[in-house]
Amino acid sequence: MQQTVNFSKVSQKKVSRKRHSKLDKNYYGYFFIAPFFIVFLIFGLYPILYTLYLSFTSYDGFADPQIIGSVNYMRVFKDPQFYEALKNTLIMWVMGVIPQFIFAFALSAIFSYNRIKAKGALRALYYLPRLVTAVSISALFNQFLSYPSGLLNQFLLKTGLIHDSINFLSNPIFAQGSVGFIHWWMYYGNTMIMVMAGMTAISPSLYEAARIDGANSWNIFWKITMPLLRPITLYVFLTSMIGGLQSFDVQQILTGGSGAPQGKLLTVVMYLYNTAFQYNNYGYSAAISYYLFFFIVIISLVVFIGRFRGGKSKS
Template identity: 35%
Template sequence: MNNKKLVSYSKYGYIFAIPFVLTFLIFTLYPIVYTFTIGFTDLHGAGQTELRFLPSVGKPLFQNFTDVITSGSFQKAFTNTVRIWIVNFIPQMAFALLFTAWFTDRRTKLKGQGIFKILFYLPNIITSATVAILFLALFGYPKGPMNDIIMALGISKKAVNFTASASTVRGIIAFIQFWMWYGYTMVNLIAGVIGINPEIFEAAELDGASKAQTFFLVTIPCIRSILVYVLVTSLIGGLNMFDIPEMFIGKNCNNAGLTTNMYIRNQAFLGSYLYARAAAASVIMFIIILILCLILLYFMRDRDEAKLAKIRRQERKAAAART
């Protein structure tokens, strides 16, 4: 009877989903298909909108893709992006987990943790363009706050030109990313821990588990789904890094901070308007991100649940074979 009622109202399901579906088709799906298509054409130049597929102008179909992959600039952008992401992500995750462990510890309740949480999250709400330019000013050369500190502490006698060395530039960008995002990651992880049933912790305590044991063997497995969410969003965000490196260094310092998104924008909108090549580069990035996400999801899958599902399947098969 319940089922019948649901069926009679089903048209509202369609109606309520229409705005989403329509907008999705026009503003997401169509541009994606369009981007893929442009990747196989020779679209370039300001103002040109006509699409000519590469074979029709006597070029191989995958020309743009091979151009991008073999381009030194793209390879540099890609290694930069991956390096900056890894250098920011490992400490980000480590400190986020550390603070999560401290702030959710039931035995030693840290006083003033509300203020700490608020302060740690603060950099995340500030416009990243502002943050990047602020750090550029802080790392100013020959005069700047950071140089003042370094000379006052006697670390270096001469002022350091931070934006002249490629590895320093990437290091600072990675640090800014870390500084902006560890608080966000922490807040998400804490949210996950708060959601865990307290009885589980009580049981662990009764069994004599140490703090570290409780955290690694009880807390982390319990927040697996939030960890997956944080990892996936960070991976996507990290490989799409744009604001900070663009505003902090741009093309200076011999492209030391060039990321793939900056490469795509430069190809499409600066200089020669190579839309087709930019489109091919976005498609390549999309495929890379997709593969990495799937690998991540595979490694983070619930192994026990997967095992259980396998056993159930086998049982069903066995039962089917018997009958």
């Protein structure tokens, strides 16, 4: 990125030099990039600003929006349900992201230090769940976990581990754990591939030198690989957090939108969705959106700066 910026600075000088040439078609660049930005203004920027406007109104979907100042924001600030939803969202994200990282690093290490047969096929299988519709996966797991005769109950009954069916999704901790499991299952392959891209970029000569000095794989992993992977780890971690803060599909399908049991599956995006589209409180929902936006912007800035500085220190 740093390089691109430099490159374009140089090319701007070239532009002014070449401006008068008859063959200069550089202004065509504007025509080429125009459709992208026009569509972004309509379908991207306008809704963002419109949401901002609505967040200062009491809009119920029927009457015209009435400007009420910062009332909505003050309300979110004191809304226990918002904080509850934020807490749930973060808990379920943590439950998914910890095993995700453990598996991603372990697998990347195995694939990078050893010659594994069928590496491509295994990688593809690990990655597959990431691509499949989250809605379908959630509905599938809903069937597996269903009471009284879902697959998991049948399996546990058959093996004699339990004597009566268990209603898993009515237990808050188990329900949150299930979401964490589904998130792990969906994304560990994706995280693995991102981590692996970083690992393969590390020069093998470093490993060789360490081996000559008598280091074993364990030491190599903790003393060489992990420190060198710090920038990419941070990047993967923060993008996962941004995704986690927006999680919606799995919880919405598992609970039919209610966030039951005891509201422990209600996420921030579910809360703002329900506020707007179930209770027609668009203004308040817009304010919740902006709180979420605020959190995400802060994390994104860290990502952005991290990437920027990462590029600088390398060159």
